[in-house]
Amino acid sequence: MSQISTNPVQDRLWSKDFVLTLLVAHFIFTAFAGLFTIIPLYVVDRGGEIWHVGIVIGSMGVIGLSVRPFAGRWIESFGAKKVAVIGSAIFGIATLLHMLAFNFWLIIPARMLQGIGLALTPVATATIVANLAPVHRRGEAMSIIGNAIATASMYSPVVAYWLFSRFGFEAAFIYTGAAALIGTAIALRLSTFQPTAPSSSGPATKAPLISKRALFPTAVFLCYTVTTAPSSTFLPILVEERGLGNPGLYFGMMALVSIFFMAASGPTADRLGRAAVIIPGMVAVGLGMFMLTAATNQLMLLAAAFLTGGGFGLIQPGIQSLTVDRTPPRERGSAMATLQGAWDVGGFGGAFVFGPLAGVVGVAATFATAGVVALFGTAGFVVGIAKGSGSATQNETGVPTGSVD
Numbered sequence: 001m002s003q004i005s006t007n008p009v010q011d012r013l014w015s016k017d018f019v020l021t022l023l024v025a026h027f028i029f030t031a032f033a034g035l036f037t038i039i040p041l042y043v044v045d046r047g048g049e050i051w052h053v054g055i056v057i058g059s060m061g062v063i064g065l066s067v068r069p070f071a072g073r074w075i076e077s078f079g080a081k082k083v084a085v086i087g088s089a090i091f092g093i094a095t096l097l098h099m100l101a102f103n104f105w106l107i108i109p110a111r112m113l114q115g116i117g118l119a120l121t122p123v124a125t126a127t128i129v130a131n132l133a134p135v136h137r138r139g140e141a142m143s144i145i146g147n148a149i150a151t152a153s154m155y156s157p158v159v160a161y162w163l164f165s166r167f168g169f170e171a172a173f174i175y176t177g178a179a180a181l182i183g184t185a186i187a188l189r190l191s192t193f194q195p196t197a198p199s200s201s202g203p204a205t206k207a208p209l210i211s212k213r214a215l216f217p218t219a220v221f222l223c224y225t226v227t228t229a230p231s232s233t234f235l236p237i238l239v240e241e242r243g244l245g246n247p248g249l250y251f252g253m254m255a256l257v258s259i260f261f262m263a264a265s266g267p268t269a270d271r272l273g274r275a276a277v278i279i280p281g282m283v284a285v286g287l288g289m290f291m292l293t294a295a296t297n298q299l300m301l302l303a304a305a306f307l308t309g310g311g312f313g314l315i316q317p318g319i320q321s322l323t324v325d326r327t328p329p330r331e332r333g334s335a336m337a338t339l340q341g342a343w344d345v346g347g348f349g350g351a352f353v354f355g356p357l358a359g360v361v362g363v364a365a366t367f368a369t370a371g372v373v374a375l376f377g378t379a380g381f382v383v384g385i386a387k388g389s390g391s392a393t394q395n396e397t398g399v400p401t402g403s404v405d
Helices: 018-034 039-045 052-079 079-102 103-132 135-167 168-186 212-242 247-272 275-294 298-325 329-361 363-387
Strands: none
Touching: 018 039, 018 079, 018 103, 018 135, 018 168, 039 052, 039 103, 039 212, 039 275, 052 103, 052 212, 052 329, 079 103, 079 168, 079 275, 079 298, 103 135, 103 168, 103 329, 135 168, 135 247, 135 298, 168 275, 212 247, 212 275, 212 298, 212 329, 212 363, 247 275, 275 298, 298 329
């Protein structure tokens, strides 16, 4: 592990740009999370069937997977501020366009446009935070931005569902679209971060579209993001079928729990290593998926939310820190883009798989399948550590950037 700095300037984490970046991340996810409880019901309302929900949800990831690899290179070329502004603006406008859909097929273009925005802004905010954070406080910084996101997930699905139930779908889309555009306004206040300067140790090279150094943590994270596919696609439907109340309660409880776990997991990952939080987090998420499969009352629903929320709170700071640990500064934008591509493949791409699966074996079985994938990812991570895949690299200055254990 790297030595702890005693220089108060080098130790500084909180700054104007750090706070503004947290706010941008918060509002883009206020918009995104608010749609968790709305889109599945909107698809059905516009004439879609259960399996169509997976197609609509997954369409967002198709374009996201195509665009996200370029996000790191665009950050290097144009700066993180511009990427954050453009991404949040696109997401906000696309959210408002949902109101024009008079059948479920017309939701897909709006979702794909949203996918472009979501492929850009989170990569930009994560890159800014990674670059602002001192090396030995990297896990803490990732915890803080994770909590900014989790706070949005705690209340936004509940608020959006309440607005829908009282005033209709249009109110929910106006609320979520406005949140993203507030994020755009805040992003405009960020400093103009210049593209990363070329390393003095060698000739300038373009950042790779896909960071090879990030592939191991991305593969592990993919096994987590797969579990979000049935939750974002079918949870509102499962809750309504079983009479478990407002589906936003699950997402709210999950976010609330993740905030508490995330506050501790970042410093723990800095102190004890990344594996100390990633392994128990993956196991907890797997168990939470199995709990959802069996949930027949609201207590079981909230218990599942506790497990999945606690698991995410442990995983997110550890996996992001591990990714940054393994990559040099010039490659961080690409590394963050590669890692977050797991959301496109697992979260949105998984919806394509779980949609037809739900039509054959039922909605509940998709959660059990996701639980198996999470436990498989845990085993893969342990094997990777044993083989040395989880070890850290050195940055361009030759300073070790951390380790897994």
